[in-house]
Amino acid sequence: MAEKMTxxxxxxxxxxxxxxxxxxxYPGGAALPIYxxxxxxxxxxxxxVRHEQGATHMAEGxxxxxxxxxxxxxxxxPGATNAVTGLTDALMDSIPLVCITAQVPTTLIxxxxxxxxxxVGITRSCTKHNYLxxxxxxxxxxxxxxxxxxxxxxxxxVVIDIPKDIQFAVGEYYxxxxxTLRHASYRPQVDGDLKAIExxxxxxxxxxxxxxxxxxxVINAGPEASENLRELAELTGFPVTSTLMGLGAFPASxxxxxxxxxxHGTYEANMAMHDCDVMINIGARFDDRITGRxxxxxxxxxxxxxxxxxxxxxxxxxxxxxIVGDCNRxxxxxxxxxxxxxxxxxxEAIAPWWKQIEKWRAVGSLNFKNSDTVIKPQWAxxxxxxxxxxxxxxxxxxxxxxxxxxxxxxxxxFDKPNHWMTSGGLGTMGYGLPAAVGVQVAxxxxxxxxxxxxxxxxxxxxxxxxxxxxxLPIKIFIxxxxxxxxVRQWQDLLHGSRYAHSYSESLPDFVKLxxxxxxxxxxxxxxxxxxxxxxxMLDYDGPVLxxxxxxxxxxxxxxxxxxxxxxxxxxxxTANLGSIIDEKGRALV
Amino acid sequence: xxxxxxxxxxxxFLTQETQQTERHTLSVLVDNEPGxxxxxxxxxxxxxxxxxxxxxSETEHGRRLSRITVVVIATPKTLVQIKLQLERLVPVxxxxxxxxxxxxxxxxxxxxxxxxxxxxxxxTLRLAEAFRAHIIDATVESFVFEVTGxxxxxxxxxxxxxPLGLVEVVRTGLAAIGRGAEGM
Ligand SMILES: Cc1ncc(C[n+]2csc(CCOP(=O)(O)OP(=O)(O)O)c2C)c(N)n1
Ligand SMILES: [Mg+2]
Numbered sequence: 066m067a068e069k070m071t072x073x074x075x076x077x078x079x080x081x082x083x084x085x086x087x088x089x090x091y092p093g094g095a096a097l098p099i100y101x102x103x104x105x106x107x108x109x110x111x112x113x114v115r116h117e118q119g120a121t122h123m124a125e126g127x128x129x130x131x132x133x134x135x136x137x138x139x140x141x142x143p144g145a146t147n148a149v150t151g152l153t154d155a156l157m158d159s160i161p162l163v164c165i166t167a168q169v170p171t172t173l174i175x176x177x178x179x180x181x182x183x184x185v186g187i188t189r190s191c192t193k194h195n196y197l198x199x200x201x202x203x204x205x206x207x208x209x210x211x212x213x214x215x216x217x218x219x220x221x222x223v224v225i226d227i228p229k230d231i232q233f234a235v236g237e238y239y240x241x242x243x244x245t246l247r248h249a250s251y252r253p254q255v256d257g258d259l260k261a262i263e264x265x266x267x268x269x270x271x272x273x274x275x276x277x278x279x280x281x282x283v284i285n286a287g288p289e290a291s292e293n294l295r296e297l298a299e300l301t302g303f304p305v306t307s308t309l310m311g312l313g314a315f316p317a318s319x320x321x322x323x324x325x326x327x328x329h330g331t332y333e334a335n336m337a338m339h340d341c342d343v344m345i346n347i348g349a350r351f352d353d354r355i356t357g358r359x360x361x362x363x364x365x366x367x368x369x370x371x372x373x374x375x376x377x378x379x380x381x382x383x384x385x386x387x388i389v390g391d392c393n394r395x396x397x398x399x400x401x402x403x404x405x406x407x408x409x410x411x412x413e414a415i416a417p418w419w420k421q422i423e424k425w426r427a428v429g430s431l432n433f434k435n436s437d438t439v440i441k442p443q444w445a446x447x448x449x450x451x452x453x454x455x456x457x458x459x460x461x462x463x464x465x466x467x468x469x470x471x472x473x474x475x476x477x478x479f480d481k482p483n484h485w486m487t488s489g490g491l492g493t494m495g496y497g498l499p500a501a502v503g504v505q506v507a508x509x510x511x512x513x514x515x516x517x518x519x520x521x522x523x524x525x526x527x528x529x530x531x532x533x534x535x536x537l538p539i540k541i542f543i544x545x546x547x548x549x550x551x552v553r554q555w556q557d558l559l560h561g562s563r564y565a566h567s568y569s570e571s572l573p574d575f576v577k578l579x580x581x582x583x584x585x586x587x588x589x590x591x592x593x594x595x596x597x598x599x600x601x602m603l604d605y606d607g608p609v610l611x612x613x614x615x616x617x618x619x620x621x622x623x624x625x626x627x628x629x630x631x632x633x634x635x636x637x638x639t640a641n642l643g644s645i646i647d648e649k650g651r652a653l654v
Numbered sequence: 655x656x657x658x659x660x661x662x663x664x665x666x667f668l669t670q671e672t673q674q675t676e677r678h679t680l681s682v683l684v685d686n687e688p689g690x691x692x693x694x695x696x697x698x699x700x701x702x703x704x705x706x707x708x709x710x711s712e713t714e715h716g717r718r719l720s721r722i723t724v725v726v727i728a729t730p731k732t733l734v735q736i737k738l739q740l741e742r743l744v745p746v747x748x749x750x751x752x753x754x755x756x757x758x759x760x761x762x763x764x765x766x767x768x769x770x771x772x773x774x775x776x777x778t779l780r781l782a783e784a785f786r787a788h789i790i791d792a793t794v795e796s797f798v799f800e801v802t803g804x805x806x807x808x809x810x811x812x813x814x815x816x817p818l819g820l821v822e823v824v825r826t827g828l829a830a831i832g833r834g835a836e837g838m
Contacts, residue, residue, distance in 0.1 A: 185689060190700050194744040197688065214744060250685060250747040376738035379731070 067237040072201045072227060073098035075238045076165060079208035081108040082240050085136050087127065087506050088112070089120035093140025095180060096167035098232035112506055112535060115527035117144050119499040121151020121222075122525065125160045126500030127507045129486045130461055132287060134161040134215050135503065141167045142180030145226075146187065150493060152222045153191040157490025158310060159285055161220035163211050164192075170230040171199055184226045193221030199228070201236035209241040210248065218253025219374040220285055253373060257390030257398060265345070265369040265386045266402040272343035272411065274366075274418045275303040278326065278355075281310030281489070282348015282372060282392045284482045290314070290393035291482040294347065297400050302410030304422055306334035308349045309474055310489045317478035323422065324431070327355040328625050329471040332430030332634055333422055335623075338363050339631040340421070346370045348392040351381040352490070361630030371395045430623045431475050432637055440592050442469060442544045442615040446476040446516065449542060452599045459511040460484065461504045465497040465521030468550035468621040473516040495524030498541060502528055505537040512540070512603065519545040519612075520569050529582040532608040540602050540609045543575060546617045554620050579610035590614040673729035677706065678753040679760060679830045680737065683838055685745035686712045686720040693743050694722060703728060703736050707762075707805075709827035719747070721838075723760075723830050748838055752830050760830035764808045765790070766799045770819035778818050785811045796821070 070078065076099050080088065089112045092100045103111055114120040117139045124135025135155075139148050145166040155162045166188075169178040185197045194214050196207045204227070211223040269275060277298060283290045291314045298305050298321050305315045306326040315322055324331035326338055338344065344366045349355070351370075356362045359381065368384040370377075371392055378387040388395055433443045446469075453460045462477055463486040464470040470487055479485050486504060488496035497515040505513045515522070522543055532539050552567040576586030585605045589598035595613070602611045622637045684690050691710055698705050706725040713721045726736060733751065740749045752758040766787070768778050771794075782789070782799050785807065791798035801811050805828060812823055832838065 186692065189689070189693060189696055248744075251744045374742070376735060376742055380735055 067239050069235055070238050071098065071102070071232065072198075072204050072234050072236065073102040073232040075201070075204050075208065075236070076227070076232070077102045077106055077109060078238055079205060079241075080136060081106075083209070083212045084133070085109055088136040088138050089114055089123040089127070089503065090138030091117050091120060091140065091144060093142075093144050093167065093180065095141035095169055095229045096138065096144070098229065099138065099165070099167065099227070111138070112502075112531065114499070115530050116525065117147035118150050118495065119502070119525050119528040119531065121148050121155065121162065121164065122493075122496050122499035123503030123506070123528075123531075124162050124164075125151060125155050125158075125496070126463055126486045126503030128155075128160050128162060128503075129284075129500075130483050130504045131507045132483060134163055134212060137162060137164040139164070139166050140180070141169055141184070142182045145182055145184040149187060149191060150491075152188055152224065154488050154491040154493045154496065155222040156191050156193065158488065159220050159281060160222070161215040162222035163215050164222060164224045166224055166226045167232070168197070168226045168228040171228045172230065174228065184224065188224045191222070192224045193219075195224035195226065197226045197228075198231055201231050201234035204231065204236065205238050212241070213248070214251060218251075254375070254389050255373070255391040255394055257371065257388040257395040259398065261386055261388045262395060262398045263402055265388060266399055266406065268343050268367055268369060268386060269301060269303070269345065269399075269403070270406060270411070272303070273414055274337075274340060274342040274421075275301070275345065275411075275415065276323075276337050276341040276343075277303055277305040277315075277345050277347060278307075278338060278349055279305060279311045279314055279347045280308040280349025283311055283314040284348075286348065286392035288482055290348075290396060293393060293396035293400060295319075297396055297403070300400060300403050300410060302412050302415060303345070304337060304419070306330070306338065308352070308355060308489070309487060311349060312474060312485045313479035313482045316480040318480055323426075325474050327352075328357070329475065329621055329623065330625075331475075332428050332623055332636060333425035335625060335631040335634050336425045337422055341366045344368045346372075346384070347396065348372060350374075350377045353381075356382060357625045358628060358630045363631070428636065430634075430636055433619070436616070437592055440590070440595055440613060440615045442546065442613075442619055443472050443476050444592070445542075445544060445595060445613050445615060446472050448595055449514070449516075449599055450477045452596065452603060453512060453514070456512055456603065459508060461486065461501075461508065461511055461513045463487065463497040463500040463504060463513070463515045465515070465517045466492045466494045466551075467518040467521055468546075468554065468619070469516055469518045469544040471551075471621045472544070477516070494518075494521035496521075498522055498525050498539075499528045499531075501539040501541070502532050502535075502537055505532070505539050506535070509537075513537075514540045514542055517541050517543045518550065519543050519547065519572055519575075520549045523573075526578070529579070529584060529608060529610070533583040536607070538605070538607050538609075540611060542602070542611050543613060544615050545572070545575070545612050546615050546619070547572065548617055550619070551621065553618070557620070558626060575610045575612035579608075582608070584608035584610060586610050586612070588612040588614065673731055675727050675729050676733065676753070677725065677727050678733055678751055679758070679828060680724050680726065680740070681750045681752055681830060681832075681838060682722040682724065682740055683747040683749075684720050684722060684743075685747070686718045687745055690720065690745050691722075693745070694724070694740065697739055697743065698726075698736075701735075701739060703732065707827040709829055723828050725828050750832070750838060752832060755832065757833045758830050759833060760804060760828050761802055762805050762808055762828050763800065763802045763826045764812070765824045766801060766812060766815060767796060767821040767823075768799065768815050768819050769796045769821050771795055774818050778815065781811070781814050781818075787811065
């Protein structure tokens, strides 16, 4: 059923028809018709941000915590270029976003018009797909297709660039229908090849030192995928580790949980990855933070890899059983086939393996020396975790990027998927605060905390103002070490402790800053007062900037340094970081 | 505990590439929409793949489909990645590695301008005939030849013309198609 309307009205109508309730945006000349159409309806609520990068991270937090696509609306030129970081972030972490960018009128395209930029050119390599709409009658198809592409297969960001004259033009709108979703060339494969899944289960049935290595793909495949992962783990009795992006898919409170793996993963997870005989990768992509030195990566294992993106398979690590498909569907099949073969977990056969794992666990690789005079950052996160466990609310954690992010991954524990939002692939400082805003918009009654560093949080600090405007009671838990701690750690490791520009001089007074924004500021310096201060933060019904003054020179350990295999992980009792990495390793990042 | 941590002198991105590179011809069927060529070329440059030759034109006007023939030099592992990465692009319908599939024909067309008088001119014409090059422009001191064939035939013709007064060359890049009755 076609209906006549303007391009701008189509945008709003399509959002409503796609079930979009919130969009994050910022107006400007080229976007005004769409803003005007928005003004005249109340189906879609607009959240006014303070910087377009903030809008993209909010949309990411919104998407990751709900499983629904996040939607962004920005103006042409600087609006679009400001969105690029978040688009790239979403591409790297496979987050479904639809970003509508306004463009100068078609007659001005190519003339270096005011606030013109080549948005589709700039975003081509940082989106899953993008469109420049030059005919209003293409707009309904493009809008619906954008949602389809963003949310299916391997999710990702999609940009729709809409010139101002197309927003004014009148055309025929139609609702999303099955036909519009049947794309001629875009057909992601969701069902895994049955033979390959059987081969995988046969390998698992013979495994003596198995490990599940799971990633963000399990989260993207929906909550049922996490349920199925739990079930398969229980059926098999195998240990489970996960990437940074996959935390929460398997409960951290389960005895089969080994902690995160990778550069700052636990000793047991990394050693088990190195020594296993069957590796079952579900929705992870052998990222370099995980593999360490490739030619020494898990040298004696047979590898199964489940991924919805065929290009992820054999890209970095050669695997023995590739399975292209949606993690949830493949997990379901694995469970069914496992059940048809046996009704026993491999408890006895893998008992020696578990014994070995227990020995590695006993090393206590996340241990740290606590102090009664200065707050240790790891301890601050542990106290925060304990305090939030007492809350009746759902708890969502976002982070910035740096040491605090890794400590959060290590010491805050997740039992559910979609409760942990972090910038993994791109490592974007400034992600966490806006992401927390986005999560809070989606879950108004939840407790949403951004575990932050004092350097990162200043990159998108202005979104505090958004939080205040929309009464979003996010808590920003700053582990303030007055350092770009992660950079400082690498300088210790690689550059003779020459701290080139890695400390935070002239920091703002975060308490006053919070007050200036209309929020609450809290500062805590003493371990004895930390619990009370955390309680004060949690009790306050509004946005809080909580400045936790922590130990300045703590290192984030364990760590697999660049150029090293998993079994050469640096453990917490290593005093001298400076002598570990050789000349070639220094060239790495 | 970390006494075993001796520098190993190697590092993960510095692992040696052990595979030999090969030259492959890929045929890519795409929607003929604005920006599609930029998408394909952008993918090659962003991921560091080398393009040897690239030919693109709309082939089925009714269905708005274009065929891209691209010649790449890469290791077998990278060749698989190139195919899979191309297939990730939304407007890409199909990608065939014609070289891997083994049964195809390929042709290239070149326009070659040669300047000369006297003996050189006679020799130029004799060689052109041997290569079945057509004269498509002539003046008293120059020719423009059209040569069609496999790229190495064109290479040889250019090499022969070079001492005889070669002025300039324009090549179309490779067009390739599978043999037999089956289409892509
Ligand atoms: C936008 C951006 N710029 C630079 C970096 C490089 N970088 C990674 S961690 C880091 C320091 C972060 O400092 P802080 O937020 O205080 O966290 P800490 O490591 O001290 O916990 C920097 C500069 C980055 N990841 N993102
Ligand atoms: Mg810091």
